[in-house]
Amino acid sequence: MRNNFISVIVPIYNVEKYLKKCIESIINQTYKDLEIILVDDGSTDDSGKICDEYASKDTRIKVIHKVNGGQSSARNAGIDVCTSGGEFITFVDGDDYLAADMYEYLFNNKIEGGICCCGIADVSKYKIYDIKLHNDIVDLTGNDILEKYLDIQLEVYNNGKAQSLNLSTSFCNKLFSKKLFGKIRFPEGLLNEDNFIILDILNKAVKVRCLPENKYYYVKRLGSTTQKEFNLRSLDLLESRKTQEKQIAKYLPNSIWKSRVLTLLACINVLVLLATVDNRKNLKSDIGSLYQTVYERKDFINKLGLKYKIKLKLFLLFPELFFIIFHQKLKLTRIYKQIFYN
Numbered sequence: 001m002r003n004n005f006i007s008v009i010v011p012i013y014n015v016e017k018y019l020k021k022c023i024e025s026i027i028n029q030t031y032k033d034l035e036i037i038l039v040d041d042g043s044t045d046d047s048g049k050i051c052d053e054y055a056s057k058d059t060r061i062k063v064i065h066k067v068n069g070g071q072s073s074a075r076n077a078g079i080d081v082c083t084s085g086g087e088f089i090t091f092v093d094g095d096d097y098l099a100a101d102m103y104e105y106l107f108n109n110k111i112e113g114g115i116c117c118c119g120i121a122d123v124s125k126y127k128i129y130d131i132k133l134h135n136d137i138v139d140l141t142g143n144d145i146l147e148k149y150l151d152i153q154l155e156v157y158n159n160g161k162a163q164s165l166n167l168s169t170s171f172c173n174k175l176f177s178k179k180l181f182g183k184i185r186f187p188e189g190l191l192n193e194d195n196f197i198i199l200d201i202l203n204k205a206v207k208v209r210c211l212p213e214n215k216y217y218y219v220k221r222l223g224s225t226t227q228k229e230f231n232l233r234s235l236d237l238l239e240s241r242k243t244q245e246k247q248i249a250k251y252l253p254n255s256i257w258k259s260r261v262l263t264l265l266a267c268i269n270v271l272v273l274l275a276t277v278d279n280r281k282n283l284k285s286d287i288g289s290l291y292q293t294v295y296e297r298k299d300f301i302n303k304l305g306l307k308y309k310i311k312l313k314l315f316l317l318f319p320e321l322f323f324i325i326f327h328q329k330l331k332l333t334r335i336y337k338q339i340f341y342n
Contacts, residue, residue, distance in 0.1 A: 004033050005086020006103055006175065009078030011071045012051065012094035013041040018219060019050050021097050027058050031103035035086065036061045037078040042068030047094070072186035072193040075171075079181060087112075089178045091171045095219050102215035106175035109137065114207040116175045119166045119214035130214050134165055138210040145208050146199060146251055150258040157265045158305050166210045169194045173216040180204045191233045195240030199247040234273045235286065238293065241266040260300045267294050268311050275326035287319065 008026055012019060026036055038061060040048040048065055055061040064077050075091060082089065088110065092098065099105075106116045121130040140148055152163045166173065171194050180201050186193045202208065241263040248259040267290055274280065280287065294301075294312055301312055315322040 003087045004107075005035060006031070006033065006088045006090060006107065007035045007037060007078075007082035007086055007178070008090055008092060008103075009037045009039065009075055009082065010092045010094055011039050011041055011074030011078070012043060012047050013068065013071070013074070014043050014045045014047060015094040016043075016045040016047045016050060018095040018097075018221075019047055022092060022094050023050070023054050023061075025097040025100070026092060027054070027060070028100060029098070029103045030101045031107055033086075034060050034103065035082060037064065037082055038062070039064045039066065039074040039078050041066060041070070041074040070189060072188045072190065075193075076185045076188065079185065082178075087178055089176050089181070090174065092216075093172055093218075095221060096172065097217045097219070099215040099217070103175070105211065105213065105215055109209055109211055110175060111177065111205070111207045111209050113177050113179065114205040114209065115177070115180070115202070116209045116211065117166045117168075118173050118211045118216060120168065120170060120173050120216045120218050121214040123217050123219045128217070131162065132212055132214065133163055134210070134212050136212065138165055140167075140208045140210070141206065143252055145202050145205060146248070147255060149199070149202060150248070150252075150255055150262070153262055154258060158261060158303075158308065160305065166212070167208065169198050170216075170218075171198070172218075176201070177205075190239070191236040192240045195237070196243050199244055199251065203247075203251050234270055238263070238266045238270050238290070242293075257300060257303070260297050261303050264294065264297050264300060264304060264312065265308060268308055271311070271315055271322065272326050275323045275329075278327075280323065291316070291319070 010022065010026070015022070023038070026034070036058070038051040038055070040051050040063065051063045055063045062081065064081065066074070066077055079089070088107070090103070090106070102118065106118060109116050119133060121128055148165065149167055152165055152167055153169075155161045156163050184197055184200055187196045190196065241259070245256065245259045245263055249256050271290060274283065274287065277283065294316060298316075301309055304312065311322070
């Protein structure tokens with residue numbers, strides 16, 4: 001195993017419009033000791049062809065063509081073929097791109113047996129939101145890692161603040177010691193796959209180092225898996241938060257209340273997405289299950305921010321009125337996304 005070697009895994013599905021920029025940003029990194037694994041997850045556009053073209057020009061690139069199985073399946077395929085590579089592993093989504101020195105920046109601050117994180121800049125159709133969240137390098141160890149992760153999640157999703165530290169759920173802004181994965185793999189067939197395993201990975205890390213500079217560029221687009229309107233896979237977000245509750249009960253039981261608040265916030269997210277559906281008659285059982293999830297955690301509603309308290313109390317008291325109000329609100333949201341997203 002080569003200690004200075006980084007395996008870069010790129011899951012790819014129908015992103016021909018963005019893929020060349022993504023691959024170029026990887027192959028032109030100032031840090032050159034890379035193994036680049038492009039996983040074409042059954043694309044029906046020219047994404048697979050683009051992968052092969054770059055592989056013919058750069059010997060560091062390996063291409064996997066597979067039957068479509070979703071982003072988790074593609075990432076897992078990449079993990080499974082890079083086991084003979086280096087000590088470190090990282091991920092890039094095929095529609096995003098990197099600063100030229102991202103991997104040099106991460107590697108120079110690497111943690112053996114741990115994780116190094118940089119910042120993420122959001123890219124809309126008209127603007128790059130390159131906002132620096134903190135100025136210093138911050139190291140976390142022991143229970144402080146999970147505690148800080150939960151606090152940041154609450155900062156963002158409950159308090160509506162920018163996160164105070166570059167410790168997000170995303171796997172794409174991080175350099176991982178490969179041994180952290182072991183037998184851990186992304187759950188296949190589910191959205192919000194990062195949520196399901198991030199706590200297991202963080203819990204195994206001897207240290208997490210958070211760097212201040214933004215080096216990963218996340219492209220917000222209408223067709224991405226994180227920008228869709230409601231379908232049954234939208235419920236995966238809620239399932240991921242319930243999974244995190246079980247993990248926190250095991251790893252950090254005194255902070256289980258934080259995880260339950262995050263589950264309530266996920267309920268709100270799913271309920272608002274449900275409001276996009278014109279006819280919800282076939283979703284009565286799902287709505288009933290959401291109601292039960294909220295009711296079981298009703299003692300934690302008072303820990304929510306005011307607007308979220310109002311939403312959940314409205315849903316518990318007048319479910320249909322909740323859906324009428326947010327159905328109208330989301331019509332305006334659709335127009336906004338069409339204007340500003342890529």
